[in-house]
Amino acid sequence: MRIDKYLWCVRYYKTRNMVTEACKKNHITVNGVVAKPSKEVFPTDKITFRKDQITQIITVLDIPENRVGAKLVDIYRRNDTPAEVYQHLELLKLSKEHYRKTGTGRPTKKDRRDIDDYGNEIHHEDEED
Template identity: 65%
Template sequence: MRIDKYLWCVRYFKTRSLATAACKKGHVRVNQDIVKPSREVYPQDKIQLRKDQINYSLTINDIPDSRVGAKLVDIYRTDTTPRDAFEAQELLKYTKSYYRKKGVGRPSKKDRRDIDDFTSENE
């Protein structure tokens, strides 16, 4: 089975064209080699995949016939991604929502309230 189709079948990508684009950008490796979307994969191959700033690593157990349900994904792959990769993603979420450069974009609700409080105090 092709690597792009496999990644779509085991639900790492929502569409097959997204999986193909990730392969073309060099975000997918099979046995430490950057691969094209048409690369055939076999059981016991090791895949490294970069998606959403997380480096996933998995081992192929079996090849599915078609796209499988979320509950059945573990039959076809073993996920060996370290836990600290997911923890770093959680920390990144908090930093993005907290920090916003001043003067960029529209004011948030909190900014709007602060402006209203400031202007009403001066009147």
């Protein structure tokens, strides 16, 4: 089976076109050799590719007939990606949240109005004294 079809069938990419683009950018290797989209894969082949900031390493166990359901993916591939890589990704996510909380960027129109109202309240209190 072609590498583009295999990676699509085992649900690593949503479309075959996405796999083809990754192959053209030399992001996918089979047994250490950069793969073209038409490269045939066989059981025991090691596929390495970079996706979502993780270098995934999988071993082909069997070739599926068609695209398989998410629960059946483990029949056709073995994930050899080290656990440390996933832990590193979790740390990256946590560090991004730590430095900049979601929604703390530019004030929204409502935030600006609330700030203006607060400033006007203080200004009016000063005039009354």
